[in-house]
Each structure stands twice: as structure tokens, then as C-alpha cells.
Amino acid sequence: MHYLGIALYAEGPTDYYFLRPLLQRLCEDICLRESPHSVEFSEVLALDHSDKVKNAPRDERILEAAQAARSAWRILFVHTDGANDPARAREQLVAPALALLQREMAEDGCGVALIPIRETETWAVWDGDALRQVFGTTLSDQALGLAVNANLVESMTDPKAALNQAFYATEPSARRKKQGVSPMLNALGEQVSLERLRQIAGFAQFETELKQALRQLKILR
Numbered sequence: 001m002h003y004l005g006i007a008l009y010a011e012g013p014t015d016y017y018f019l020r021p022l023l024q025r026l027c028e029d030i031c032l033r034e035s036p037h038s039v040e041f042s043e044v045l046a047l048d049h050s051d052k053v054k055n056a057p058r059d060e061r062i063l064e065a066a067q068a069a070r071s072a073w074r075i076l077f078v079h080t081d082g083a084n085d086p087a088r089a090r091e092q093l094v095a096p097a098l099a100l101l102q103r104e105m106a107e108d109g110c111g112v113a114l115i116p117i118r119e120t121e122t123w124a125v126w127d128g129d130a131l132r133q134v135f136g137t138t139l140s141d142q143a144l145g146l147a148v149n150a151n152l153v154e155s156m157t158d159p160k161a162a163l164n165q166a167f168y169a170t171e172p173s174a175r176r177k178k179q180g181v182s183p184m185l186n187a188l189g190e191q192v193s194l195e196r197l198r199q200i201a202g203f204a205q206f207e208t209e210l211k212q213a214l215r216q217l218k219i220l221r
Contacts, residue, residue: 002037002219005109007045007073009062009097011080014182015120020044021189022123023077023114029194030211034220045072059096063104066111074109074217075210076101082117084157086202089115110213117202121159123192125166126150126200130191134184137170144169150199 006027010016024044031039047069049061056064066076080093094113101111116122125131128141137144144166147153156162167181197203214220 002035002039003042004031004039004075004217004219005042005045005071005073006075006077007047007066007069008077008079008114009047009065010077014185015079016046017182017185018120018124018189019077019079019114020046021186022192025190026194026207026210027075027214030207030214031219034211035214036221037219039219042072044077045069047076057096058093059100062097063100066101066105066108070105070108075213076109076111077114078111079114079120081119082115082202084118086115086117110216112206112210112213114206115202117154118156119159121163122153122156123197123200123203124185124188125156125159125163126153127192127196130188130193131166133191134187135167135170135172139169150201154200154202 004027006023008016008019008023010019020043024041028041031037031041047062047065049056049065050068053061053064062078066073078094078097080089082089090113094115098111098113125146128144128146131144131146132138141148145162146166147156147162153159163181167184168177198207211220
């Protein structure tokens with residue numbers, strides 16, 4: 001039996017809503033299908049830095065949050081939106097933190113980059129069936145304004161606006177409209193199809209890196 005503690009340091013508060021259930025489902029799915037071991041999982045731990053390092057460089061803030069949760073994780077996802085330049089986002093906002101984690105906490109576990117090409121909402125808006133279930137609608141993908149293929153969804157200039165557009169197309173009640181999409185992101189993270197997401201190049205690359213980390217931890221062969 002292996003125990004896999006999972007943690008996430010995300011760019012913004014709403015990213016945790018969608019990513020935490022999604023990441024747990026993904027890790028469970030990979031290990032169920034590919035690990036020779038039985039693997040027990042924690043819920044994904046949301047990490048944040050303390051006020052004393054709020055003005056420090058991002059890599060130092062991430063290290064401080066990781067050290068505060070030491071022994072609670074073996075995989076630490078470091079998230080940032082790619083803003084249509086994921087290579088630059090990785091170099092500036094994720095790679096320094098991964099290098100620092102490797103230098104200071106290599107025995108604790110592995111850091112994994114999590115960088116959607118544009119925004120996290122790119123992944124949230126790709127599965128029409130999940131959106132219909134969470135929004136409580138029978139509208140077609142076309143009526144919701146969804147992209148027709150994975151290449152188009154990754155090239156959206158404003159995935160967050162596309163997600164909001166799909167929500168407003170359902171003609172929500174005044175109360176739901178005031179609350180907006182944010183309260184539904186957790187449910188979307190629980191419902192979005194992993195197989196659909198694997199059609200997106202950025203997600204497929206992320207999953208490849210996650211599997212490499214799991215092999216390093218000897219959870220996968």
C-alpha cells in the first residue's frame with residue numbers, strides 16, 4: 001500500500017475550486033490503471049504562503065508554503081495560467097519554484113508544473129456534458145457557444161468569458177446570476193471528463209509530467 005499526499009499551490013482562489021477535485025480524480029485514475037500497487041490518496045491540500053513572505057519572490061513563497069505542509073504531500077502541483085505563452089510562464093513563474101523545491105525538499109516529494117495554455121477555464125469549458133449537468137440545462141454545445149474541437153478550445157482568447165457566456169445562455173435565475181460561475185467550479189472539477197481533457201495538448205503534456213513524477217516516487221513503474 002502506498003499513500004499519496006497531494007497539494008496544490010494555485011495562482012488564484014477560484015483556481016482551487018476547479019483544480020482540487022480534478023487533480024484528485026486524475027491521480028486516482030492514473031494509479032488505478034497503471035500502478036502495480038494499491039494507492040491511498042489524501043484530498044488535495046490547498047497551500048498558501050504566510051504574510052511574512054507575501055513580498056518575497058514567488059518561488060520563495062511556494063517553498064515556504066510547501067515547508068509548512070511538510071509530510072502532508074508527496075506531489076505538489078505548482079499552477080499558473082499560461083496567458084498564451086506557457087513557455088514564458090513556466091520559465092518565470094513555475095520553473096524557479098520547482099528548482100527550489102528540488103534543492104530544498106527532494107526527499108519530501110516532487111513538484112509538478114500545471115500550466116494551461118491560457119487559463120484554467122479552458123479545461124472547464126471543454127466538456128459540454130459536464131456543463132449541462134452542473135448548469136442544469138439541455139442546451140446543445142452550439143447553443144452554449146462551446147468550441148467544436150480541442151485545438152479551438154486551446155486557442156480561445158478569453159476562456160473565462162466563454163465559460164460565463166455558456167452559463168448566461170442557460171438563463172439562470174437572478175440569484176444564480178448574482179452568484180456567477182465560481183460556486184459551480186468545484187462541481188465542474190468533479191464532473192469534467194478526463195478523456196475529453198486528454199484531447200487538449202496542454203493537458204496531455206501536464207499528465208505526462210505527472211506520470212514522470214509518479215515514476216520518480218516509484219508509484220508507477
